[in-house]
Amino acid sequence: MVNKKTDEIAHANLFCGAYFAQVLSNLGLKTIYFSPGSRSTPLIIGIERYSNIQLIPVLDERSAGFIALGQSKQQNEPVGLICTSGSALTHWFPAITEASHAGTPLLLFSADRPPELQNCGAGQTIYQENIFGSFVRQFHQLDVPQSCEAFKKNITTALHTAFLEATGLNPGPVHLNFPFREPFLPASTISIDKEFNDPSLPSREISYPDSTIDISGQISSTTRPLIIAGQDVSKNDIEPWLDNPPIPILCDSLSSTRQSDSNNTILRYENLLRDPQFVENCKPDLIITLGPLPTSKTLRNWIQGLSALRIVIEPRGINVDPIQSESKYFQIGFNQLEQINVPPPEQGWTENWTEGEREVQTKLDRAFEEELPAFEGKLAYLLSLHLPNDANLFIANSMPIRDLEWFWKKSTSSRRLFGNRGVNGIDGTLGTALGMAQETSVPNFLLTGELAFLHDSNALLFANQFKGNLTVFVVNNDGGGIFENLPIAKEPEFEKCFATPQSFELSSLCKAFHVDYSLLSSWSQIIEKLIKPRDRGIEVIEIRTNRKQDRLTRNKLLALTPWKDA
Template structure:
């Protein structure tokens, strides 16, 4: 058998095995050593193939697709530092629990550690940031090679998709020549299918959970960012039966499209409310139940650590349950499911009175937030107005730092269908635009908006290269306060010396020329009135860059005024 035939069979066995395992999407960063697999993916009609020449951006682009679909996405690059540039997105995928199949092409063994070009040590390159790592054999005629590859692909996809989901790494070495014969049909699979088990609580866990609920007189639920694919209908059913206050983070996507009968239990303004001493004393709790990740709110974290509940129950599909506050008393390893609807829950009058305390605070805070845009023109007012203007059925991807905090503050319960997403696995500001672009490719039936700060935009401006290779549609909204706005709220701002050099870091950059470079419609906004007309006309250009200019000092003053007004009324 010729070397070319061996290589062709090897490549298409990898491709066929990925398709058999349910992979639909592949993101390729072009390079030489990955040529055989790039050809294999590009020539397979069953796959959606995307291109991005910047590997760091490509990895976040793939992350966005996987995050949107809740399905594994393949990421392919050549050898050397190309593979190293995937690292930030792999870290995010691990902590955000997103399934990625990272394939790095490699030099053959005889070219490693001998000074060959574009050859680095790629074995276990990503260390503990991936759930599993494997090195594939060099293509050869051994009869065990192709069956081994087929089953190793199944193992890799299984591991990526098993709760908690996450990235896996496959290192695939190739010798030259790197050309294959294109095939119209994929080879027949000898391994048919893997069935991933459900993660359900034990009978003992359910009984203990039910007993704690029924004995609780003051308790609330926290819902943070939920695992990919979570069916929130089970949570709504649980909330109806429980009738407790439910503190919902914006990333839970349970502040929008709220069922009418669940609306009385939804608390969205807890970050503002828990800044006031009187309110905190009123709502000290004995039991907390948390689904999903710990919310963004610093003041919720402080409240829980200063007033440790008797019972803090974490529902998590991972036995390594998340508990950054170190106050958890119980962990139930389970995914959200029908078991929540079947719990024999009883309600008591004391719990109803406790709910009223939260309800009163929520109503006061929502009223102040609703009136906020009438008195302010800072970033918070712009965000609140934007949330009111976004069309029904929109997706809003949000950068870390101030944008996600403003969304958490100013998104109050609504029946409108607006869904919020972010990279909160590692909370970085790198790769945000790339992730949003990838996310938008997987949800073309919804309009995509990205809310991002000027520094995060600069971090990932190469993301826009992807728009030259794929038909993308996105509105990028840059909050340009000329620097790192988040630090204005932190203790660093109290030390004037070196503050601007080390934390404010102004660049004096504006982004109209970036919009021109990528043929984007550009809109400059300096006040609320200009923002209010943003959606008066139908969007013609699928790519739009909206730059909103704000002042960091004004932002801080306006935010603190809002929090003070809310808590002053509650105190009174």
């Protein structure tokens, strides 16, 4: 005989899972990644049985988090995550911090023990309420499921609110915690009403608190304007400032403004701002920063020393200005930039920047035409020349993102550049790139160092579930090359405590995961991989370099100025 209370619990759990799935389907959620566990059974069965949402298993929660992050970055829409109770959801934390700082929407659904099993030593139980603190835009604690209209209304409200918060002016992750009692499913098959009367989301108009008129008034008397286009600014957003009037635009390494051959887009600012003569002659009286600043410490130090009027525009309404000098902050959309009246620059102002850009680029081209055997920075340059026009490229932090900033050559294309620049860590590099490439038809590439690759090598377990293509260039310089640029590199503890070289065979690692591997030593072989990309699966290409020699070569190339050869 079935215990009535037990039967009611099981029915309520299935009802919760089914309604959960139906509401999310109605909201338009397309994909959920999950890691296996018992407590999340009602949510998993609900999605699998009662929705068309794609439910994809990933063994460990950490990899699942970064894969979901990468797909959300690529699609610019929420992706879901489901996990069981206990320590499971803590493994999402690195991906959540990146999503929070980068403004990437994620919907986090964790299962939990019911209230009577909290704080009493029950297995696989931790305090999960609001565990991610300020890193999520919102937290919702759901009630234990019940088969009643009140519960139905509560779950609808929670999911609607979560979706709106995740995709709002300041998009990011939202966490919903679901407590479940056992049994998780009925012992026998029952029917669930598939008639679904979920009210539509309320219409939402994007409204920004600040006015472009105010900005125009603040800058009306300036004559030496400079624009810094952050990573989230698109070519379309900045189109009005490309030619009329032409204003120098410094382009972040990930901004699509780099994918333009407009004369006044400036990519060689690292070289220009290292040159005292150029710095003396090219002091702006206005800097308009659009979103977060590029990584360049040279650029940031230069801005710090200026007395120019600084305008910071950030649609998300958060502080993205690390410069410790006065600035004026405005929250407007980048699609409103055309409404700002920037005064025409004084004669010769833009030309100083564009001629400097042209001179430095010519010298860099000449240097890269030489063989520069095994210099890792040349890979970023070759990517800019030979990457397919419609490709996606994910760039790891540390040296790859800096090489991209320093050596990528501008051209007109539809390429999309991605990176984890929210908190700038190396963790989750491979997983995020796999998410970026998941279910895309265009060529996909990852440029990473070997430490970032090894740090996330567990993501290779996703290879069997992966639907897409990804070519991974692993620059193996036997340690952390970025630390070679710091004073600590001269200390005797450097190799052990900072460079941390790893003794490993990348070929053996790839073989264990049944992933294609090759070791390339010539630039012609690398170019061949770029112009003839694979159409499915993962290939890892190892390129071995010398990090100490690479540091010397970089310094030589970055010393090129309009008036001086290295």
